[in-house]
Amino acid sequence: MTAPPSTPDLDGLFTAGLEGDRIAYQRFLDEVARTMRAFLRKKMAGGGTADVEDVVQDVLIAVHTKRHSWRPDKPVAAWLFAIARYKAIDHWRSQSRHSHLDIADFESVLSDNQSEPVILDHELERAVGALSGRSREVVSEISLKGQSISDTAKTLGMSEGAVRVAFHRGLSALNARFKDSEK
């Protein structure tokens, strides 16, 4: 009977790799690639396989070139996570800067827009104005002025919980109103 494959000992493989053990280092990088791939597939649900593989390779290169920055008193996994996070954020930022736009993305956005009713700003303001008391103040602070819940709570002297309740009520009322006007 063979033993089930044990979870690889990252710390052991990595330290052996640092001392020049090629096989151990290779197994370590394989493990890093496998973990990163699984993690990124979940995180980058929209991105293609090529995108995920790009980040995986970026992380592998970063881990390799910065392998001297691991301190023996830290778990390898924590160090790995810090580097992977840095590279993933980096990748995501450069993606959003020179985002390669696909015509298919546009098409889906366009068709989305058409199916949704267009609400004009002044209609929205009038509708918010028609809300009752607290809800009106809360919705106009949050939706029209773009304040956060906690800021709204401070300016109106309410608890955050009360702001959430009033906001929710206001939105439901607005929703009902615009549904009616559609008919």
Place this chain on the structure above:
Amino acid sequence: MKTSQLIDQLSAEASTHPPKRPLSWPVALGLAVAVGAVLMFALFDVRADLPDVAMYYGFLLKPIVAALLAIPAIRLIMDVSEPTSEPTRHLPWLAVGFVVLAIGIALEMMIVSPANWSARLMGDNPAACAASVFLIALPILSMVIFAIRQRATVRPVMAGALAGLFGGAVSTFLYAAHCPDDSPFFLAIWYGIAILALIGTGALAGRLFLRW
């Protein structure tokens, strides 16, 4: 390239090339301070009345506040250079320097009559002082950026800003030996402007040189 090929390449390299060894912090920071000191004493004389003012609060405040900023900055720089550490944990220690500076300012306000405040604030040559502090700090800043670059910061802008703060603090410490203006007002404003400019320069340098 396929990921498996990349892994083969990287592990081949790892077996022949041992990991890099960055310059140790004492060496890197020592060199940085030494370069700053050489520049300072090459460009400026030590003030002739140094022995007379050595115990005067207006003079003493400069090296003391500078040291109280530089020492926590060292710790923060070491932290921010490691990917796993919490760089902001020791940030509050910087407040000590500001508290001491505030005490100095309060003392000056009690001792010097308000009519003389603006003369004390402007001193002899404020622009030259701020420019000199900035200038002396530049090689220190560069050296620290170099040392951080050899490591792996995950906060490049903050790391650069801290390098600028350290450069400014060390430069203030050194330039105090030359600067004839001994008012806490002068220290807060003109040295303050130079240090802020260095923090900004450092942040920019961090953005440019500390990302990887």
